[in-house]
Amino acid sequence: MNSIVDLFNVKYPIVQGGMIWCSGWELASAVSNAGGLGIIGSGSMYPEVLKDHIVKCKNATDKPFAVNLPMLYPDIDKHVQTIIELEVPIVFTSAGNPKIWTKHLQQHGIVVVHVVSSVKFALKAEAAGVDALVVEGFEAGGHNGRDETTTLCLIPMVVQQVNIPVLAAGGVGSGHSMLACMVLGADGVQMGSRFVASEESSAHIDFKNAVLKSQEGDTMLTLKEITPVRLIKNEFYARIEAKYNEGASIEELKSLLGRGRAKKGMFEGDLKEGELEIGQVSGTLNEIKPAGEIVEAVMQEFHLAREEIIAKNRFKI
Ligand code: NDP
Ligand code: NDP
Numbered sequence: 001m002n003s004i005v006d007l008f009n010v011k012y013p014i015v016q017g018g019m020i021w022c023s024g025w026e027l028a029s030a031v032s033n034a035g036g037l038g039i040i041g042s043g044s045m046y047p048e049v050l051k052d053h054i055v056k057c058k059n060a061t062d063k064p065f066a067v068n069l070p071m072l073y074p075d076i077d078k079h080v081q082t083i084i085e086l087e088v089p090i091v092f093t094s095a096g097n098p099k100i101w102t103k104h105l106q107q108h109g110i111v112v113v114h115v116v117s118s119v120k121f122a123l124k125a126e127a128a129g130v131d132a133l134v135v136e137g138f139e140a141g142g143h144n145g146r147d148e149t150t151t152l153c154l155i156p157m158v159v160q161q162v163n164i165p166v167l168a169a170g171g172v173g174s175g176h177s178m179l180a181c182m183v184l185g186a187d188g189v190q191m192g193s194r195f196v197a198s199e200e201s202s203a204h205i206d207f208k209n210a211v212l213k214s215q216e217g218d219t220m221l222t223l224k225e226i227t228p229v230r231l232i233k234n235e236f237y238a239r240i241e242a243k244y245n246e247g248a249s250i251e252e253l254k255s256l257l258g259r260g261r262a263k264k265g266m267f268e269g270d271l272k273e274g275e276l277e278i279g280q281v282s283g284t285l286n287e288i289k290p291a292g293e294i295v296e297a298v299m300q301e302f303h304l305a306r307e308e309i310i311a312k313n314r315f316k317i
Contacts, residue, residue, distance in 0.1 A: 004132065010037050014178070014188065018039035018040065018041035018067070020277075021263055021267040022202055025054070025056040025060060027201045030200045032064060034295035039065065040057060044267075050067070051082050065089075066090035066092055069093050069094070070093075071095050076101075091112055093112060098124065112130050113132045114134070116135055119157050123161060133162065135155055135168055151169070151172070156185055159186065166186050166187055168181035168190070169190040171281050172191050172281065179305045192278075193282045197212060204266065206271055207269055211276075218283065223240065229275065229277060231276050261275040
């Protein structure tokens, strides 16, 4: 038995990240139809757009799916109301205090999962009563923790201290890394980057191709003073770096960032001036596939990796 499969009522403990500008209803429904858990990333959606995506997702799948709700979102009350009215079964909250919405959502029968990047936040989320955690290491794309704890270190540290199911995230892009995380004590995984490189992801094709092109060392976690974010090192990143070298203030960094850079990069495909949020694992990705095939491939890799590790390591201790 697997606690994530039971909690979400899905076939596999594979969850797709609710990535802004990349995770609309097409991706979420494709992942859910394949037996994983698809997530609509509501952080980049105006309230009416989220409604539209939930309705379309429900028409496209009869399987459970979720909505990711970043606490930073300006119109969060409207998103919560929509989620309740349209009976979304599962919500992943992130980037904020889990105390604020957990009980309210659960009172409406919604399963609540919170995303954390440290042991401290994991304990806080468990105390707030969430049903499960996404524990995300330094390797992850987009918004991230400040402490730089890697997934390899963070998962066992959190698992030792909490009593709720844990999904590992950050650096997970294959059945091999899924197996590694589960050996460390995770109950399942959340993958973002690999699903960006899917046919159904709403990311711009130029961004998808930039993800495929990126190699080890091509992403960096930056802007810790504002909201830490891992992105591809493009021209915009070079300008951030130059600002740091000049000793720029937080205000100057904020003004350089401006508004809407994530949309510009990931949705409109401006590879020079946009924010290209992706994880380190992008260095391992080399093809765009249908999301359902990704889910199946990851499960096959997982089973194969499990057999291989046993076959290869028959030594005496
Ligand atoms: P639809 O086929 O209904 O609509 C696609 C829409 O996307 C078109 O209206 C088009 O606007 C718009 N669009 C395409 N490229 C861009 C771009 N580079 N910048 C701004 N808008 C663009 O798609 P869906 O049902 O999948 O989506 C419904 C709504 O959700 C749309 O408004 C879409 O933009 C939005 N969406 C938002 C996401 C997010 O993360 N916020 C993710 C996916 C979709 P036009 O007619 O003016 O060309
Ligand atoms: P910016 O402040 O730079 O820009 C806001 C963007 O969000 C614009 O592109 C805007 O679209 C879109 N948007 C959607 N709904 C609203 C709304 N109700 N009010 C204002 N803008 C809205 O933010 P970012 O692009 O960096 O991030 C957007 C959101 O995504 C943030 O609110 C944040 O909560 C969330 N986020 C969450 C992450 C996570 O949880 N891991 C990661 C990154 C961001 P338009 O251009 O069409 O006006």
